[in-house]
Amino acid sequence: MHLFSLIVLGIILFNTLAAIITIFKDSRDIAATWAWLLVLLMLPGVGFIFYLFVGKKISAEKIFDLKEQEHVGINQLVAVQKMQWQQKRLLPPADKLHEEARETVHLFLETDQAILTKDNEVAVFTDGKAKFAQLISDIKQAQHHVHLEYYSFFDDQIGNELLRVLEEISKKGVKVRIIYDNLGSRGMSRHFFDVLEANGGEAEPFFGSKKAIMHSLRLNYRDHRKMVIIDGQIGYIGGFNVGDQYLGRFKKFGYWRDTHLKIKGNAVIAMQSRFIMDWNATIKNSKIRDELDYQEQLFPLFQGDGKTNIQIVSSGPDSDTExxxxxxxxxxxxxxxxxxxxxxxxxxxxxxxxxxxxxxxxxxxxxxxxxxxxxxxxxxxxxxxxxxxxxxxxxxxxxxxxxxxxxxxxxxxxxxxxxxxxxxxxxxxxxxxxxxxxxxxxxxxxxxxxxxxxxxxxxxxxxxxxxxxxxxxxxxxxxxxxxxxxxx
Incomplete structure (x- = not known):
């Protein structure tokens, strides 16, 4: 019993020392530091396995890949809008808009280079069936490209329905690019996008591997964005992923209540820029920004009668500003x-x-x-x-x-x-x-x-x-x- 007690004490001391070294060697906020320390101390051995796959910080190389991407298509607009803000010409008169909105606009210009876009038309969707019916209808009308970025893209009824439409338009020469999250799309076959890619489309996991999810050992950092850009003119953004549960087809959840936007207007420029940055960081050897003849199709000028002012704002581990x-x-x-x-x-x-x-x-x-x-x-x-x-x-x-x-x-x-x-x-x-x-x-x-x-x-x-x-x-x-x- 004495020997057993010494062994247990040794394990506890070793686990405690290893936990302290593991957690404090990385720079992270104090709340996360103590939370991870609690996990490692309460779950000896198992906690370290969990930390290996979930707790390790995103690699410096990946952070660099994201940070080096330019806000394609909007850098000059950001500079112009900062000047307009200083001259109080960026927003409508105060009687038409909440005065403190001006400060919010400036906040996003400074923290995320988020341009203020005007003349946007916005439709709000709260039902998955209505949202996907409209999305698929718009995709079928695409002439040049369709860019999709989803946390979850499942191999189920709606996933396959959407994929068939993407395969069909790619046959006609429409360029289809998909970014999906490996963990969010768990259960998807490696060959799910084979036909699309054979037709000239591209589908890639967000700076990950098409192999096992565990390959990157960075499960804690996920691409949670949900965006679609069609011909640089129509954009979808919100909370719906691609999966049957989002249409209320899972008994466990019942009706799925979410909110999503369809935007037609210059806000799509900012969504397009965000997608291109994510794509370029994911696929180093296939950069959209290098296709110079592509710019007019990616960023077409929009002349509309919409009246919604919008800023598309993004955040992630690649930025310290949150x-x-x-x-x-x-x-x-x-x-x-x-x-x-x-x-x-x-x-x-x-x-x-x-x-x-x-x-x-x-x-x-x-x-x-x-x-x-x-x-x-x-x-x-x-x-x-x-x-x-x-x-x-x-x-x-x-x-x-x-x-x-x-x-x-x-x-x-x-x-x-x-x-x-x-x-x-x-x-x-x-x-x-x-x-x-x-x-x-x-x-x-x-x-x-x-x-x-x-x-x-x-x-x-x-x-x-x-x-x-x-x-x-x-x-x-x-x-x-x-x-x-x-x-x-």
Whole structure:
């Protein structure tokens, strides 16, 4: 027994020392550092295997590949717009737009080189069947190219339906390029895109390998963007991935409630630029930017009568500014009347948590909607924990019960709104590659607020009594999950 105790003590000491060395050798924020240390200490051996595949930071080489990419097609526009902002000529008169929107526009110009685009036409989709029907219809009309970037592209009914359409247009000479995330598209056969590629199309995992998911050992950094660009004139951006569950075909989730945008206008320039940067970082030997005769087709001039001002904002581990999170903070701090948020994962960091609390305590009507159905156990329990904390600060929390809520939407004061791929959580702020459309349009903001009110009819408003009735075991899981928040 004495020898056994010494062996156990030795293992514990060795595991503790190895955990400290492993975690502290990399530069990361303090919250994530302690969360990973907790995992390694509580799960000797197993924790290190988990860390090997999930916890290791993205390689410096990959970060360089992303950072070296230029904002193709918009660099000069950024410089011009910064000058226009200084001369107060960038936005319409203050009586037509929330005055503090000017500051938000400038924030994104500085942090993400996100140009402000005007004259955009926007259609909002909240139903997967309607969204994919319109998307497929638009793709069939493509004349020059279709670029798709999705976190999940599944080998199922809708995945194959969309793929067949892409194969058909590629036969006709339309250039099809697809970026997908290996982990998000788990279960896909390596040969899924063979016919498309035989027809001249291209499909590549986001700076990954077409082989096993484990090849890169960087499972924690995912391409979570969801965008489609058609002929440089039509763009889709939002929360829907390509898969049957997003059309409500999975019994587990039931109806899938998401939000997606179809944009026709100059905002597509920014979406195209984002896609090209991601493609060039993924495929070093096939750079779109080197095809000089291609530029007019990639960035056609748009003359339309739309009236929505839009900035396409992206963020990810390749940038230290966390542009989308800063945008969320700006909107929270800007709200005077109301702030509506829909997010499937509510795991805010301290800065967002404090901003939401201050807004509610200051009299702003802060309403947050989360799903009633869990899709990730630890994430859902952490969401419940933060929902209770915010409820105690005066925030109204609604639990959507008509299926699964996957929408990522923020709207304030019927003035400014955001729809995209970024959740209100650590992962979207720090680990994932995300893209959102920030819109400065009263009508769109009103439409999104009305959608929120309609969803409230299918939601339960949570109360302190709701949480008090929960079992001690459930409360423990919520508190424990909260400790892992920075790495969920």
């Amino acid at each position: 542009a989308i999170k800063l945008g969320y903070l700006k909107l929270i701090n800007t709200a005077n009347d109301y702030l509506y948020i829909q997010t499937p994962y509510l795991i805010p960091d301290d800065s967002v948590m404090e901003a939401l609390s201050i807004a509610a305590l200051s009299g702003v009507k802060v309403k947050i909607m989360i799903p009633a159905i869990p899709d990730h156990p630890f994430v859902y329990r952490a969401t419940q924990y933060y929902a209770k904390q915010l409820l105690d600060k005066g925030v109204e929390i609604y639990q959507y019960e008509n299926g699964f809520l996957h929408a990522k939407m923020i709207v304030i004061d019927e003035q400014i709104s955001s729809v995209g791929s970024a959740n209100v959580d650590f992962r979207s702020f720090k680990l994932n590659f995300e893209a959102n459309a920030f819109m400065y349009d009263q009508e769109i903001a009103h439409e999104l607020s009305e959608i929120f009110h309609q969803d409230m009819l299918h939601s339960q408003k949570l109360t302190p009594q709701y949480f008090e009735k929960q079992s001690s075991w459930l409360k423990f899981k919520q508190y424990f999950s909260r400790l892992l928040s920075p790495i969920l």
